[in-house]
Amino acid sequence: MTGTSSGKVSWHEARLLVAETGRARALPVTTAPIAECLGRVVTRDVTAAGPIPHFDSAAMDGWAVNGHGPWTLVPSVGDGSALTDARATAIVTGALVPVGATAVLRSESSVLRDGVLSSCRPDEPRPGQHIRLAGREAEAGELLIASGTELNPAHIALVASAGVDALSVRPSPAVDILLTGDEVSTSGVPAPGRVRDGFGVQLPGLLAMLGGAAGPVRRVPDDRKATIAALSSTDAPLVVTTGGTGESSADHVRGALRALGADFVVDGVAMRPGGPTCLAGLRDGRLVLALPGNPLAAMVALITLGGPLLGTLRGRPLDELETVRSVELAGRPGTTLIVPHRSSDGVAIPTGWSGSAMMRGLAAARGLLAVPGEGLHPGGFAQSVPLPWR
Numbered sequence: 001m002t003g004t005s006s007g008k009v010s011w012h013e014a015r016l017l018v019a020e021t022g023r024a025r026a027l028p029v030t031t032a033p034i035a036e037c038l039g040r041v042v043t044r045d046v047t048a049a050g051p052i053p054h055f056d057s058a059a060m061d062g063w064a065v066n067g068h069g070p071w072t073l074v075p076s077v078g079d080g081s082a083l084t085d086a087r088a089t090a091i092v093t094g095a096l097v098p099v100g101a102t103a104v105l106r107s108e109s110s111v112l113r114d115g116v117l118s119s120c121r122p123d124e125p126r127p128g129q130h131i132r133l134a135g136r137e138a139e140a141g142e143l144l145i146a147s148g149t150e151l152n153p154a155h156i157a158l159v160a161s162a163g164v165d166a167l168s169v170r171p172s173p174a175v176d177i178l179l180t181g182d183e184v185s186t187s188g189v190p191a192p193g194r195v196r197d198g199f200g201v202q203l204p205g206l207l208a209m210l211g212g213a214a215g216p217v218r219r220v221p222d223d224r225k226a227t228i229a230a231l232s233s234t235d236a237p238l239v240v241t242t243g244g245t246g247e248s249s250a251d252h253v254r255g256a257l258r259a260l261g262a263d264f265v266v267d268g269v270a271m272r273p274g275g276p277t278c279l280a281g282l283r284d285g286r287l288v289l290a291l292p293g294n295p296l297a298a299m300v301a302l303i304t305l306g307g308p309l310l311g312t313l314r315g316r317p318l319d320e321l322e323t324v325r326s327v328e329l330a331g332r333p334g335t336t337l338i339v340p341h342r343s344s345d346g347v348a349i350p351t352g353w354s355g356s357a358m359m360r361g362l363a364a365a366r367g368l369l370a371v372p373g374e375g376l377h378p379g380g381f382a383q384s385v386p387l388p389w390r
Contacts, residue, residue: 032171042147177204194201292356324381
């Protein structure tokens with residue numbers, strides 16, 4: 001339905017719709033060096049090409065020994081010759097254990113006199129002690145990372161240890177940011193009638209936490225032609241706007257989208273705060289996620305709806321909502337209330353300061369509680385969206 005309003009959908013339905021849209025437009029797969037893959041989603045299973053580690057190595061600094069002590073020291077056997085009975089040679093952590101070594105004796109457990117090595121501990125070394133055997137971490141062909149996994153620093157280190165240099169991944173979606181509003185001040189305490197910019201200073205960082213790659217922030221005056229021009233001049237696959245989503249004479253985002261022939265996937269959500277949020281597809285394939293102008297409303301919408309969109313654009317599945325216990329909370333029929341909450345003794349408790357323009361409650365929160373229209377009963381189960389910075 002191009003350029004027309006489709007009416008508000010429920011918050012749960014909106015999450016499914018944005019996720020389906022992102023899945024249908026998932027970014028193309030690329031091959032990237034592993035140093036550039038942090039935070040990206042791998043698109044193929046990563047298996048061990050060989051055993052990890054690929055050779056027997058020392059787990060401690062000390063002496064590679066053969067048999068029971070005392071041992072006679074011999075020079076390094078790095079030439080490939082075997083360490084014979086009652087012989088020992090110096091070794092450092094991570095070094096190749098020589099053929100014939102039965103254990104590694106730690107330096108701190110050793111006594112060396114006149115070229116003869118012995119242990120000062122009767123229980124050391126036990127057979128195989130302080131030797132990392134080849135294949136102890138993984139055997140050849142073993143699954144290391146499953147397709148669809150978002151790569152963290154440990155994943156990157158793991159594939160490096162497996163000898164992998166590049167991975168098949170989906171890139172982080174580029175995001176253009178357009179901030180509307182003639183009444184916004186960018187520094188200091190704003191004069192009466194003006195508001196301080198709370199978006200330009202944090203949206204790029206929040207988008208990065210959600211998996212996006214934000215470009216420079218652009219500011220757009222409250223003008224229909226300027227809004228159309230700004231939306232027309234972006235080239236990222238996703239555009240995020242703030243403000244201008246209402247129907248007043250100063251709100252031009254919806255009108256601009258209609259003028260551009262946009263197809264509204266979501267045109268308003270039965271949620272508070274964040275109800276005016278919409279997602280539209282432009283004719284050239286770009287998506288526009290239009291957020292409300294109030295700070296909490298915009299951040300709630302970006303986290304709970306933009307998060308699933310960015311995730312599926314990157315090839316991730318829609319994350320399951322967390323289940324928590326809650327205090328008693330009144331609902332609003334036909335609407336999902338999104339309430340910042342903290343946790344106390346396993347119970348989700350609203351932080352307060354949850355007005356659509358307030359940031360204090362979200363700053364103290366660990367999640368966003370979804371309160372259904374019928375409300376929540378004390379001690380009952382509820383759904384929560386975790387915060388990306390938790």
